Amino acid sequence: MARYIFITGGVVSSLGKGIASAALGALLQARGYRVRLRKLDPYLNVDPGTMSPTQHGEVFVTDDGAETDLDLGHYERFTGRPATRMDNITTGRIYTNIIAKERRGDYLGATVQVIPHVTDAIKSFVLNGNDDVDFVLVEIGGTVGDIEALPFFEAIRQLGNELPRGNVVYIHLTLMPYIPAAGELKTKPTQHSVKELRSIGIQPDILLVRADRPVPAEERRKMSLFCNVRETAVIQALDVATIYDVPIAYHKEGLDTEVLAAFGIDPAPAPKLERWLQVVDGIANPEGEVTIAIVGKYTGLKDAYKSLIEALQHGGIANRVRVNLDWIESEVFEKEDPTPYLERVNAILVPGGFGERGSEGKILAAKFAREHKVPYFGICFGMQMAVIESARSLAGIEDAASSEFGPTKEPVVGIMTEWLKGNELQQRAEKGDLGGTMRLGAYEARLKDGSRIAQIYGSTEISERHRHRYEVNRSYRDRLEAAGLSFAGMSPDGLLPETVELVDHPWFIGVQYHPELKSRPFEPHPLFASFVEAALVRSRLV
Template sequence: MTRYIFITGGVVSSLGKGIAAASLGAILESRGLAVTLLKLDPYINVDPGTMNPLQHGEVFVTEDGAETDLDLGHYERFVQTRMRRENNFTAGQIYESVLRKERRGAYLGKTVQVIPHITHEIQTFIERGVQAAKALPDIAIVEIGGTVGDIESLPFLEAARQMRLRLGQRQACFVHLTLVPYLPASSELKTKPTQHSVQKLREIGISPHALLCRADRDIPDEERAKISLFANVPQDAVISVRDVDNIYTIPHMLHAQGLDDLLCAELDLTPPPADLSVWTRMVDALEHPRRRAVIGLVGKYVDSAESYQSLVEALKHASIHTLTQVEIEYIDSEAIEQNGLSALDALDAILVPGGFGARGVEGKIAAIQYAREAKIPYLGICLGMQLAVIEFARHVVGLAHANSTEFDPATPYPVVALITEWCDRAGAVEKRSAHSNLGGTMRLGAQRAPVKAGTRAARMYGASVNERHRHRFEVNGRFVPQLEAHGMIISAATPKDQLPEMVELTETLHPWFIGVQFHPEFASTPRAGHPLFNRFVEAALQHQRARQLPAPAPLKMCHG
């Protein structure tokens, strides 16, 4: 029978429950246990797909096409189990499911209430997530979003309490993550917020079996003893979780303090000792790079690193596998529109990520033109590929005012558009419409496509590519012959509709210029990295070396 570890949070949000849960999963997996993780989000939105990334962070896409919380990305980077749509659900999904049942008469006319109907549905969804795994896991780590004391979190916490009561004490346990702030004015760590947070948790019938105490420094034994006394938790279960620069050190931190031994004992499990050697090697590679590269990330959500969380981590994974210190320069594309291209001068490579909406698009196109003309390595992801096609169409093919119908429905050259705006299933040309159904052409999840032999893409991916998508607009197949005639290679396309999946420039035009319609960052892990990001960083290093070479001496003319 699967055991459950519920992760809760207190004091403030964004303390890192997701990374703590993922790190714990990595330790338990290193002990031979099969692990899955679930994220329970108390907000009413059905999923994060339409939420502003500046508020909520990136939307992580699973292989089966679910738009989920960014914490599922952390889960996939720390454990080898692939997440599915069942691994993340929201209060909106729970209430929607209960209301559908009520409309069908499933409750036989009873009054539908939070307890027992909503809490029972939460438990059903948790068990559904466990059963969705390819093999029944030994442990399911269930992260409950929000903080203790939030009104919206109460049904989820109550469901977890009921679940442990129903399953039995040795089948479930609780880990609570709190903040222990340091006050410079008094030069001391304050344990009172943690005490009150645990007290709030105990009021609803949950006593944590371990406390993860976040602080900007190690928590001394004296403070740990004080927390233990007031929270009614053994002192060895008060775990100090100090701030770190490298999240991949956290499995070592938690294991060194015996968290996995404590929880295994609580759940009556006796797995083999942990083998964290793979994490040791990864941390060593990150902390001892042999070289340095600066990559410019040109986007419009640069005020929030969480908006590009998977992308940042994928570049970090490339750091591990190329032994390179990759420094990311976040460049606001709107600032380029206002101030010019000077921010791009010292970069070793340029990356334009995905995004939606017209804001900052012309700044991104200017950055792409700069990368193409200055022969700087370029990687465009999703929108970054579409804008690379637009830039090439405008300035190389000669299609003035080429654009995407997302930004200019009246463009004379819709090189990027909704499929419904330019072709039907048979490929017949149709009249474009500014009122096409935006949801009708959304592509989500992993899809496979053949790769053209002899291309740079083939050297990275082999005969086919299988990556995850999240987009509505496509490169317009009607313009592909013109693009190819001027040196843009469609190196991968969907087998049925021939929608471009990867583009690259011939090596005579540019040493390393690639655009991909999919999101390779979702598949990158620290264990293996990702070939596309590894080659991108290597191209940045090669460009850096080429810039540093002295200019050849002028030829001396011989006069006879």
């Protein structure tokens, strides 16, 4: 039977519950256990698909087409286990399902209430589908005390009583701030946070305390005393140089040992951490460095590109180099010459995005890369902008544009109205709902034999995750290929362009999908490894 670990947060948000959950999952996995990680999000949106990246960060897409919280990306990168739509749920999704059942009459006339109907739905989600794992780690989003999170806390409190004794452990992540004027680390915020948690019936078994400096033994004893937690279960979580050092740091502090002890598992198999040590060594001791420009529209919030940042670092690990990122707001190029910004970088990447704002700047970035032979990687929207640039500059289609920006005489990029998912035809209306209506999840593609991208993959058949509503118009294919832009990858039915590349260029590739979502520190995605290698080659030429 699976054992359950519930991870909650207190004091402030953004303490890193997702990283902590992923790191603990990795440590248990390193000891030979099978793990699954899930995220409970208290917000009322059905999913983060319609939320602005500046509010929520990136949307992580699973193979089965779910738009989920970015923490699921951490779970996948740390454990290698692919997430599914059953690993992330929101208040909005729970209430949508409950109201639909109420409208059908499934509750047989009962008054539908938060307790038991909402909490039962949460518990069902947590418990479902765990027969093949030893530990289920469940992260509760938000901070203890948030009103919208109360049903989730109540649900995990109930599970503590309903599951067999010894099958549930509660971990509470808090902040221990340093007050410069007093010259002290303060335990009071943690005490109050635990008091809030205990007031709703949950006694934490382990405290994971974030701090920017070592926590003295006396402060640990104080937190143990006032929070009713064993002294050995007060674990300091100090800042580290890279997130991939977190599992090693937590193991040194005894987190995984304390978790297993709380379950009565003693002795436990020793963890095998060699691959984590290799990754950290590769990051800490690079043999060179490259600078890559990220030309986007959400550059003020790096969480909007979380998986992209990690995938580039994985590419650096594969080439034993440090990857420095130069963040450039694409709108700048619509007012200023891109040359001073881009002539100093070794490669240019234009990531995914939506909307017209900043699009001309991204087109100019693609033009600079093409004309100056700088390695270019266009992902999703970045591929579309590169195609528009080639249409204008190489194929002579001066009015080339995307119908996403409004009516156009030359819709080189247009909205998709139907496509195949397996054997099922998917159809969308131009003015339909925005949420959950894109081409989402894993789709296969066929790569042209002998193309650069096929050589990088080492295969002509691939499967990658998608998240887009617009697509390059294949009716322009012949004109663009005659101008030197090869459609190197297509959907299996030959209807949807998946990849493009410039034939006469050191490295210029656009992909309609999001390869960053499948990159891992132990298995860098081949496109990112090749892109960083191309940047390294250019760094040696200039």
